[in-house]
Amino acid sequence: MYTALRLQKKLRRELKAGKVEVIVVDPRSYMTYQPFLPEAAAGSVEPRHVVVPLRRVLKHCEILTGRVESLDHVRRVARVQPKRGEAYDLSY
Numbered sequence: 001m002y003t004a005l006r007l008q009k010k011l012r013r014e015l016k017a018g019k020v021e022v023i024v025v026d027p028r029s030y031m032t033y034q035p036f037l038p039e040a041a042a043g044s045v046e047p048r049h050v051v052v053p054l055r056r057v058l059k060h061c062e063i064l065t066g067r068v069e070s071l072d073h074v075r076r077v078a079r080v081q082p083k084r085g086e087a088y089d090l091s092y
């Protein structure tokens with residue numbers, strides 16, 4: 001999430017002009033602030049306060065819910081297994 005946030009900031013103009021695309025693939029559509037998990041378990045913070053929905057913070061990125069199964073740096077292709085359906089190749 002932090003890498004995509006940084007890219008989103010650095011490439012703001014290019015993203016708006018449609019010159020580049022930042023795609024985030026993650027089986028979970030949210031980021032967990034792990035250091036706050038003990039507080040969430042103890043009930044001093046609500047569980048919803050320790051997660052950050054990726055689509056809310058990465059407004060100029062495309063979020064794909066799936067698992068990256070492999071990366072082929074020579075062909076520049078990521079093999080993505082979505083939550084439902086067939087795996088597919090995503091070029092980069």
Ligand SMILES: Cc1cc2nc3c(=O)[nH]c(=O)nc-3n(C[C@H](O)[C@H](O)[C@H](O)COP(=O)(O)OP(=O)(O)OC[C@H]3O[C@@H](n4cnc5c(N)ncnc54)[C@H](O)[C@@H]3O)c2cc1C
Nearest residue numbers: 025026027028030031033034035036037038066067068069
């Ligand atoms: C209780 C607790 C307290 C902590 N306290 C601190 C602290 O005080 N200070 C500190 O510096 N660190 C702390 N940490 C450690 C810190 O939270 C982790 O080091 C940090 O979250 C790791 O970040 P990460 O991005 O490497 O991994 P993660 O935050 O685990 O993110 C990995 C992401 O990759 C995704 N993913 C996994 N497999 C795939 C795949 N095949 N394809 C696509 N996506 C995939 C996951 O869904 C996840 O979103 C704490 C951890 C815990 C559990």
